[in-house]
Amino acid sequence: MSRVLNFYPGPAALPIEALEEAQNELLDWQKTGMSVLEISHRSKEFDAVHNETIDLLKKIYGIPDNYSVLLLQGGATLQFAMIPMNLIGNGQTASYVVTGSFSKNAFKAAKTLKSIHLACSTEEDGKHFRIPKPEEINLAPGSVYCHLTSNNTIFGTQWKSFPEYGEVPLACDMSSDILSRRVDFKPFGLIYAGAQKNLGPAGVTVVIIRNDLVDSSQEGLPDILSYKVLVSKNSLFNTPSCFGIYMMNKVLKWVKKKGGLAFIEQQNEEKAKLLYDVIDENPEFYVSKVEKDSRSFMNVTFNLPSEDLLTKFIEDAKTENIIGVKGHRSAGGIRVSIYNSNNLENVRVVSQFMKRFVEKNG
Amino acid sequence: MSRVLNFYPGPAALPIEALEEAQNELLDWQKTGMSVLEISHRSKEFDAVHNETIDLLKKIYGIPDNYSVLLLQGGATLQFAMIPMNLIGNGQTASYVVTGSFSKNAFKAAKTLKSIHLACSTEEDGKHFRIPKPEEINLAPGSVYCHLTSNNTIFGTQWKSFPEYGEVPLACDMSSDILSRRVDFKPFGLIYAGAQKNLGPAGVTVVIIRNDLVDSSQEGLPDILSYKVLVSKNSLFNTPSCFGIYMMNKVLKWVKKKGGLAFIEQQNEEKAKLLYDVIDENPEFYVSKVEKDSRSFMNVTFNLPSEDLLTKFIEDAKTENIIGVKGHRSAGGIRVSIYNSNNLENVRVVSQFMKRFVEKNG
Numbered sequence A, B: 001m002s003r004v005l006n007f008y009p010g011p012a013a014l015p016i017e018a019l020e021e022a023q024n025e026l027l028d029w030q031k032t033g034m035s036v037l038e039i040s041h042r043s044k045e046f047d048a049v050h051n052e053t054i055d056l057l058k059k060i061y062g063i064p065d066n067y068s069v070l071l072l073q074g075g076a077t078l079q080f081a082m083i084p085m086n087l088i089g090n091g092q093t094a095s096y097v098v099t100g101s102f103s104k105n106a107f108k109a110a111k112t113l114k115s116i117h118l119a120c121s122t123e124e125d126g127k128h129f130r131i132p133k134p135e136e137i138n139l140a141p142g143s144v145y146c147h148l149t150s151n152n153t154i155f156g157t158q159w160k161s162f163p164e165y166g167e168v169p170l171a172c173d174m175s176s177d178i179l180s181r182r183v184d185f186k187p188f189g190l191i192y193a194g195a196q197k198n199l200g201p202a203g204v205t206v207v208i209i210r211n212d213l214v215d216s217s218q219e220g221l222p223d224i225l226s227y228k229v230l231v232s233k234n235s236l237f238n239t240p241s242c243f244g245i246y247m248m249n250k251v252l253k254w255v256k257k258k259g260g261l262a263f264i265e266q267q268n269e270e271k272a273k274l275l276y277d278v279i280d281e282n283p284e285f286y287v288s289k290v291e292k293d294s295r296s297f298m299n300v301t302f303n304l305p306s307e308d309l310l311t312k313f314i315e316d317a318k319t320e321n322i323i324g325v326k327g328h329r330s331a332g333g334i335r336v337s338i339y340n341s342n343n344l345e346n347v348r349v350v351s352q353f354m355k356r357f358v359e360k361n362g
Helices: A016-024 A044-061 A075-087 A101-113 A211-215 A227-232 A242-258 A260-281 A307-319 A344-361 B016-024 B044-061 B075-087 B101-113 B211-215 B227-232 B242-258 B260-281 B307-319 B344-361
Strands: A067-072 A093-098 A117-121 A143-149 A170-173 A188-194 A205-210 A299-302 A334-337 B067-072 B095-098 B117-121 B146-149 B170-173 B188-194 B205-210 B299-302 B334-337
Touching: A016 A242, A044 A067, A044 A242, A044 A260, A067 A211, A067 A227, A075 A101, A075 A143, A075 A170, A075 A188, A075 A205, A075 A227, A093 A101, A101 A143, A101 A170, A117 A143, A205 A211, A205 A227, A211 A227, A242 A260, A242 B242, A260 A299, A260 A344, A307 A334, A307 A344, B016 B242, B044 B067, B044 B242, B044 B260, B067 B211, B067 B227, B075 B101, B075 B170, B075 B188, B075 B205, B075 B227, B095 B101, B101 B146, B101 B170, B205 B211, B205 B227, B211 B227, B242 B260, B260 B299, B260 B344, B307 B334, B307 B344
Parallel strands: A093 A117, A093 A143, A143 A170, A170 A188, B095 B117, B095 B146, B146 B170, B170 B188
Antiparallel strands: A067 A205, A188 A205, A299 A334, B067 B205, B188 B205, B299 B334
């Protein structure tokens, strides 16, 4: 078996230790004589994994006690609809900051449901290369929340600090940088993320929600779309994505074993530096339009001087076992996604490849 | 490793062949050097599995060409909300037949969203022991659909034939008996099912929808809740539950190899007969309130003469490797779930155990 270096933007690389454990116990889990894929979500064995997963996330991430953690289905995209449904009442509004494709989708989904306000957009010719300055963001008066996307996977930008609006909580899509660095939860009312980048496989969505927002959320929704019901049922209102939660449990234990969030944050900074240093040393060859202080530590994007070189870069990378670096069709170029599971050694291979590639072709 | 005989109501037993294949390739799938858990849902490898899974289901189940197949997240429970959202327009209504807990939940969810009509309920003292006769069902005039639940997992009842209402299509939750027998699709506008009983692990939801209903479905919904958008994107509007789809692919291939739907149907009839025969031979001991012509071929439910015997039955069963037969808390008693993956030999073990148990304790 030869494993590749996987830099897909998500679903993405998982820790090999988590995969090996899952493989070993796939036919007989915890001596139940069953696969985890076959066991009731109401069994004591699954219930223990479910609750442990929530506890691990709370502890590793430092989530304060006045927040609830939900493990749902439907991806961040379903949250684009559930957040306004649950949090915006009659006659109320919320503000949206658009910094990329997914935050635009969140804005569009909310707009089909409620009267919301575009507080800021960084779009230029359909693209986004920066995080806005605080003074560019104009909240609508009385906003029940301000929505933003902490890391823009497609364009490779990331908020380095978050605005604080006092009474107006942030509702933040952290799909592509959750658990990648320490977070001060104070400005946040709600944080959500698809698991398939930093937490586990596709099919699980994490929602971290402040309890007062649950309490004051809208009544009269179908149960499956109601935070109030889902929190009261500890995410087990219906059958969850059991295997996804089980894998997330293993990924969180791996994070803990590695040294927790402090280690992860430091490693992510070092990884990003390895790649951005090569870009900065070769600014004519590795062209990045992303503003330096908006650079993502999760998705490093850049372009090459020609389409031929771009194709050659992707092909040469493949011969060195580097997979998944083709940029998103709407951004073009190269994107190297360096989520938590990609360690320093893997990223060093890419950085050395980039250096050699510019030497040969620059 | 010792595998048990798993009669859980769902998530439920999977074919050992499917589990072994998944285990073998969990670290390196199709020589990609990646796990299927790590690969992009936009990769050609995953796309092939996704499309093949839909094709397999269409062919094995005999789904006519004028239906689309969606592979979604959120369980049947999310469909309880999506169906009325998409299919009931302003001033329109739909009729609901309530024959168990889940059909009641479907009715309640729809009622939060639209003005719908209860066409029939078989509830007596909070329980359901029968499928209604055609003359008991009173459709509201102009109903855009009639909703029913083909198999009631908790109480152990099942529709043996379906009503046909001409212009009014059936919208049917088949979570617990999808792909268990041949189906004439003509009366159905929409069929949906959580995968975790007959199709694969939890986390995938199948929706089979007639294309004219997609075309005429409501506008102005968030994309993630719109059948129109989801069909146009071939269920890949956002990241799907990739691993669930991959496992469903393996389960469908197993069905095909076994002899397809004809084999499955025949085996399911034989399996059910093995258990109902023991019940009928010992009607004072294995007490079933379910009307004979409403008996489920998927979930065989019965009670015992005392709580002590009930406890003893579950404990003795466990010593013979029989797991998951405790009835749902709202129905009590015993429930033996004999979905497709449980073969005749497994069910024969239960039937023989039941015979011995009544000999010893009757």
